[in-house]
């Protein structure tokens with residue numbers, strides 16, 4: 001059905017975009033082209049959530065033996081989402097929730113709980129609540145879970161995570177979280193649930209032919225390949241084109257940096273890049289898998305990695321941002337690269353028909369410079385499965401708990417036998433122009449006993465591993481001191497755990513490291 005144009009459902013109405021500036025955001029399209037002004041622009045950088053809308057897409061749920069197609073709902077920041085992300089999806093904005101005179105349950109809850117004052121943030125909150133309402137387990141499960149002490153996330157925490165990407169300057173969050181609770185416990189069946197089967201068949205029809213979309217407008221080009229081979233050909237043919245994954249970094253170059261992208265290749269519809277698979281020893285995560293989509297798997301394998309992902313951006317950012325984009329972005333303060341380095345993860349890089357494997361550690365060369373060759377891209381990230389004899393510790397230091405970029409991120413992956421450190425890999429973000437191993441620190445620890453003298457030597461050696469920069473987030477001295485303190489914290493937690501329990505440590509140091 002797709003005939004070289006972007007097609008999507010705006011609520012339940014099929015929309016076709018024939019001419020498209022690749023730099024056009026969904027928010028500008030809604031407000032300027034469609035004159036739908038419910039979604040607001042606050043920051044245009046993904047930080048305030050005023051522009052939040054929801055994308056629904058078809059996914060498969062495997063329950064017991066049957067496979068069932070269903071709609072998955074994701075909140076996104078429309079201010080940093082380019083139009084290409086809509087192809088084959090359903091876009092729902094705040095205008096779509098009310099049915100006739102009847103408010104949607106999440107809107108009614110905001111009214112009942114007095115969750116709005118000036119109202120500027122309200123459409124964004126309502127859409128985040130709508131997404132929460134669609135994604136949270138039912139009240140029944142929560143009531144049962146409340147008695148289960150091993151369950152990590154309570155309803156309150158889920159609500160906090162779901163709303164952490166929305167800012168309100170007037171109302172105060174108590175009323176809004178009360179509305180969230182009310183909205184999550186509703187038994188209402190909404191129009192989207194009633195129309196799900198029809199929505200699914202309409203969305204499947206859009207992508208049924210699996211055609212590549214190529215749009216050209218005023219000298220600018222947008223390509224949306226549908227297969228890995230098409231993508232590989234395009235990247236070789238147009239090596240200067242920008243690759244778009246979730247856009248949570250790239251879009252900011254347009255909305256904040258005022259750049260204009262001339263040629264854009266959007267990876268979102270390449271099915272092979274959204275796959276997760278596992279063998280006996282390895283997890284393979286496609287470059288386009290979002291943080292949200294790999295969160296459960298990574299939490300199962302490495303609980304501390306999963307905890308850290310909950311501190312990466314907001315729900316809207318985690319729904320869009322990808323592991324491939326976080327590595328490809330090559331930022332010294334990207335959160336996943338230090339963890340991937342410490343775990344010994346590898347990248348599958350593709351150029352034309354050729355693939356090669358490179359460790360994440362060797363991928364980064366200099367500030368924003370990587371080993372990617374012209375015409376090459378990241379196809380997948382290969383992460384070794386956890387070794388139960390080892391411990392992983394991840395500490396993120398940032399000014400705010402939620403939705404904040406790291407000042408320093410430290411990751412320790414180590415094995416102790418009778419208090420002797422027999423294996424150790426340590427990587428830091430925010431301490432150099434690239435995410436990097438702390439080789440001298442590792443050397444000071446390897447083969448030594450976990451004792452105050454060993455830790456002091458490791459802390460001292462860190463000054464030879466790194467000369468951190470001063471910037472808006474922190475001074476060089478602060479970064480060095482906090483990094484040293486994290487070494488102490490790591491071994492303190494390990495000692496505490498070994499005196500308390502014999503089993504594998506699953507502490508929540510990520511939370512406790514906030515503002516350490």
Ligand SMILES: Cc1cc2nc3c(=O)[nH]c(=O)nc-3n(C[C@H](O)[C@H](O)[C@H](O)COP(=O)(O)OP(=O)(O)OC[C@H]3O[C@@H](n4cnc5c(N)ncnc54)[C@H](O)[C@@H]3O)c2cc1C
Pocket residue numbers: 045046047080242243244245246247248249250251267287288311312313314317320321322323324325326327328329330331333334335336376377378379403404405406
């Ligand atoms: C509000 C907000 C909060 C944030 N908080 C955090 C945070 O806490 N921690 C953190 O680490 N980051 C954070 N970020 C930054 C951002 O989420 C990450 O950099 C993100 O991982 C980028 O992934 P993406 O899929 O959105 O990539 P994009 O923005 O689409 O791309 C980023 C770069 O990677 C390249 N790229 C993408 N995919 C590939 C590929 N397959 N092969 C080669 N190159 C590729 C692109 O060309 C581009 O240069 C935040 C961003 C926002 C807007």
Ligand code: FES
Pocket residue numbers: 040041042043044045046047048049050051052077078079080
């Ligand atoms: S306008 Fe602030 S997140 Fe989009």
Ligand code: FES
Pocket residue numbers: 115116117118119120121122167168169170171
């Ligand atoms: S009600 Fe005014 S900003 Fe939230």
